[in-house]
Amino acid sequence: MPIKPIINILAGTCAVATLLAAGPLQAATKLSVVTFGGAYEAAVKSAYFEPFTQATGVGFNLEAYDGGLAKLAAMVQANNTTWDVIDLESNDAIAGCDEGLLMRIDKASLGDTSDFIPGSISDCAVASMVWSTIFAYDTARLATAPTQINDFFDTQKIPGKRGLRKSPKGTLEWALLADGVPKEEVYKVLGTPAGLDRAFKKLDSIKKDIIWWESGAQAPQLLADGAVVMTQAYPGCGAEGFQAVRHCLGWPGLRLRMVGHPQRLEKCQGSCGLHRLRLQARGDFPAVALHRLRTAPHQGAAAGRAEHPQGPAYRHRQLR
């Protein structure tokens, strides 16, 4: 069955500025927004959604998911798409666009985009945040502090289980970095079959100590449970997640620290590694979101700024 592009059903999103100027939309309207949930959802809620609701009266139905295109593809095939805006990883945004699952953006409606990071606007998506992948450990549990990515792969120096996201993204890059590939050449090496084999071989060396997690909230949980001594994590979710874990579990003594080095992996240069806000039903919401990205401070999104100077705040400053 051919996949029906949503663009047919939901035409007319280019009236962004007009709609905004026209004042609040009907209060009854609600946009269905899908994000990655957890601390991240809380952040975007206070940074984008609530101000938008205040300005326009349009409310939100928030839904969380773990990424991937499966559910969206199923909805489009069934011709019953209930989502309006969706958070996607960049590769999914590109694939979803190619497959006609996402609606194309009228780039002119975005206004002046000269201060955007290069590559942050694609045919169907606009980058809403830049992220990197870090690893975190429990300071109370480790005698030797890991300081660089090699330590993550060194089970001699620091024994114990390691948490990794069940995805090749980031993980393969780390394996190559730890295997001595210079940062600039990671993607060149990874682009060859031999490079892939090399990355997997490095991963094999710690295979029995890896615990794979799938959703972002699992990473801090694994650390707090003591199931791993260190884990890959999302910095944003991690930062708040760690706080949340401390609060929820009532373990103020639990001290977690993020290791900054792999953060500089620069997955976030160009278009790779950008989270994208997908605009699907209504152009007005992403426009406001973008507007805020460029002009307003992000109290919510920048949580954890004080603790991690290179954390989310820094990255959002780039976007503004």
Place this chain on the structure above:
Amino acid sequence: MNVTISAPVGGESVPAAQDKAEQTRSYRQAQRRESRKALLLAAPLLLFLLITFITPIAILLMRSVQNPEVPGALPGLTQALQHWDEQGLPGASTYAVLARELEQAADNDELGTVARRLNFYNPQMRSLLLKTARKLDVQQSDDWRATLAGIDARWEDPQIWRILKRAAQSPTPDYLLNALDSHIDSNGEITSLPAEESVYLEAFSRTVWISASVTLICLILAYPVAWLLANLPARQSNRLMLLVIVPFWTSLLVRTTAWYVLLQPNGVINSLLSGLGLVSQPLHLMFNRTGVLIGMTHILLPFMILAIYSVMKGISPVYMRAAQSLGARPLTAFMRTYVPQTFAGIGAGCFLVFVLSLGYYITPALLGGAGDEMISQLISVQTNQQLNWGLAGALSAYLVIFTAIFYFIFNRLVGIDRLRFG
């Protein structure tokens, strides 16, 4: 005397037979009416099952042989490739058709679907197709072969064309072969993938192995409990039964999460053990096979207990007494008179537990580690992450077939009508 009696009987026999036939007919009619009524009563359920259960499963299984992407989006190319003999490169007209249809597909937003399908064959296909389509947008040409080769030299590689031809065939055996770690190579022969790329056969055997282990552990644990339940006085037996039934009624997810809390390194069990000084290092009880077996056994145990108990309940104690009074020692009497009578329950319990284990998903996902992925988890990866619903359908088909074969064998050995509870 006999003769005189037999004569009237013989005389009456014809109308009696007619009568009987009449009776049989009306009885059958009544029976048919009854069964029609019964069918009508069951119709809503049957309809519900058909719509929500049988049809979706059939559609999913059908996906394992369907290959609609390329024929749907590139119909002309599909036809052109059917006449190509796979020797050398296809003719110039095929190149022209490809160029035209690639552009059309890109305009109709169908190219992504085609690219995804082809990428399952070879991971460079997606970039090749998208790159070509992008560049074709602005090109006019008389010699499409040269133009396409100019965009990317891979268009002069017969291998790429063979992949296109394979993808243009529907129905296709490819998904079913991939699910068994094999594929059709460039010579048209079925070959197995190298060991480091094989995933599914091992996952199938692992699934069977885990299921069999869980079944065995359940049997060993359940048998004494069932015996106790069947032989205790009613009051105590009912109380004990409650302990079996309450977990049975509790949600699977809740119980799995409870094991998560119990088994983790800082969890209840490890704290208890280290508190008692029994272990110095926390035991690794989860994210490995141990965790999977503990979790699954606990969740499936009630099925085994109830199946065996229902049979034991009906065994009269007189057989044991008889055996003992005839000189058998208690153990011999138990093994030779009691145990054989419970075989039906054991069979039913093992069948239930084994079949339920085969499809387990949540428990191994939460409590298992890297080496404990069961086939359902891989099906879920293909469905949700890779969007390879054909392969997911093929894997599911094998799981269904295996379960059906197992059901058939079980039915022959034990008889499915013996399945009952309490």
